[in-house]
Amino acid sequence: MTDAPAPLIVGGASGPHGDGRPDEDLLAGLNPPQREAVVYRGQALLIVAGAGSGKTRVLTHRIASLLRGREAWPSQILAITFTNKAAGEMRERVGQLVGQHAQGMWISTFHSACVRILRREAEQFGFTKSFTIYDSGDSRALLKRLVKDHEADAFGLTPGAVQSRISKLKNELSDAEGYARQANMSDPAERKFVEVFGDYQRALRKANAFDFDDLIGQTVYLFRAFPHIADVYRRRFRHILVDEYQDTNHAQYALIRELTRPIVGKAAEPYAAGGMMIFEPEQAPELPGASLTVVGDSDQSIYAFRGADIRNITEFERDYPGAKVVLLEQNYRSTQNILSAANAVIGHNFDRKDKRLWTDVGAGEKIVGFTGYSQHDEAQFVADEVEALRRTGIDYAQMAVFYRTNSQSRALEEIFIRSAVPYKIMGGTRFYERAEIKDALAYLTAVANPADEMALRRIVNRPKRGIGDVTVESIARYAAAQGLTFRDALGFGAEMGLGPKLQVAIGRLDAVLTEASELMLPASGELAPPSAVGDGLALLLAGSGYRDALRASRDAQDEARLENLDELVAVSREFARNNPEGTLLDFLTEVALVSDADGLDDESGTVSMMTLHTAKGLEYDAVFITGVEEDLIPHRISAGEPGGPAEERRLFYVGVTRARKRLYLTLAMTRAQFGEVSVAMPSRFLQEVPPELVDWRQSPGDVNSRGGTQSRALNARRPGGWGSRRTDDPPPLMPKSTSLERFANRIPAKVRDNGDMQLATGDRIRHDDFGEGRIDAVTGEGAKRIAHVRFDNGAVKKLLIKIAPIEKL
């Protein structure tokens, strides 16, 4: 990688390259600021890109222009995106512009790029190439043990609290030793925390593992501690581009800072105390720093909670003197009504540079508002509206439903299933976080990285082998006493004086792990066949008895778990097909770094459901933002945090600006959370949307007069507002409990099973909620048979026959 040919023109502040202009077509159709952002050449460029202003286009065209003008070889480009999916899309779009030249660029997320660097350099600082990656679940499990060992819970240190503190510290590039030095050790809780933090780092190192935050932080550490290594990457990457810059944290900022430093050649050690680099003014660098392009929008900064520092973007011009700033304000995505709503809402955030998105596509449809009696009622409205939009020709894949918290997805899901609306949930209990998947991956990890004790502890009694905590601890003790790893100790069941049953159980586990290692990691360094990962996984699942245990179980969920495992095997084979040279470690790395949005294939024909956070960077013809209520958005917990409500407003803004043509804002009057039903208030953000932009199908006011709860926030604050609400409505009479009983649980807990009901076109049925109707058609098969029903009141609905509350007449 050091042999990259020198570019014809190095970064420098020279203007657009002169003759030829091979990229005239790259500028076609771009507006003036967009062109500027593509052709500007200089050390630093900040593109302030409002929502929907075509920044991906600008970025890809900028890269293409660098390549076509032969200003850079593909290998000299490093582009950082927020998700792996965005990276894939960018690579593809650049590929369409420049063809083969797209090969060799690094386009990836911060985490993936760091893993690549760390795999190459791990040996420099006490890790091996085969390190594994701990996700938050793994970290928490480890911390849980450490907190217990240190009896730190007595000081109010829960694993979760410790985890988030450590994460915050690492995002600030603080390490365990550094923190310990300045910690207030007279505080016993603080002392405990320092101990746990230190042990946590030692455990990670011993396990040859990095957690998510370490991937970034340790790379920065590597670059600072070994300048000659950093120089290798500085020489290589001459053009660095970072998307979603407003969501970078300090560690990511520092990483970019390190990569864009000038190379001083054989100058003396350029480090001063505090890790700051100091150059003598007259010392001419051997090579100037790489050119840096960042794209961001401070109005879309929604990750402060995980350390994103908005100052990275607001102070860019200070950090990179002479930086050029380009503003993209013209929106190519949404109608004016949607933009006006977005502008109005975000305008309530003080302390921001005023920026107004505009479009020339016209006002478009009004925003639709709806207030349901319960979250089920709200969900039914969404499902019905999805169907109505579908009939107007909008594809399911062009619709999305957003919510603030993952738990809100359940009610939506129930109704969507019943209404036979195809949907897909992004994130949530993610595939890779399911217990059986984590178990299977732990088996693979135990093979790939035998030092990873956490992985072994996880699987040692899965399936149940009669190896409980006590036995596990005695294995660990034996290993420590003999100077063995936990993995190696499994081979000495007899020597540790375990009972015969346990010896057999441990011996079997040892044998299957060994067998899988031979298959997947052939000795003598030869490459394992591409099928090795899939075969090895299948072998582990069968040989360990994991599959059999699930099969023998009569828990209905275990059937689904088996299917998930099959899916994982399929994923691994698919991986092998796409990466014939891919190793077991490559597979584990990829799996560890997938993000929520990555699951979003362009699988046509399904409505997407996701949290507002996951929605960032995506766009849809029709968008439903659900649960627009106080305590949900803004979320209750954010209310007390400094900057919390403002960040929630940005989150809402992100949701609104995802919509191209149609936007729905829905809420419910009551919401059941954790068994209890409580009254929900309309979100303050609703009041910030100019009323004339909203067509309330059922406004909070209407619901109040009909449903009869106490006065609600909006009515209290805006008497006479809210469109159709009449001020002379009778005061609410019904006691609260009545309305709650009536509306809270419109979905029976028990799912009916009409699996054997025979229906044909022309049959008449009665539905519990919708009344009588006539079957127009029946589609689908088996459990997924769908009745298309025209109800006597004119409504047309699709019902999943198996579970719909219907009877044949």
Next chain:
DNA sequence: CTTTCCGCCCTTTTT
């Protein structure tokens, strides 16, 4: 020693 069952807790967003 392990498993199972019961009662208690909480619930933001994620690479």
Next chain:
DNA sequence: GGGCGGAAAG
């Protein structure tokens, strides 16, 4: 509505 920890049962 579910995950987790503690107590009782195999």
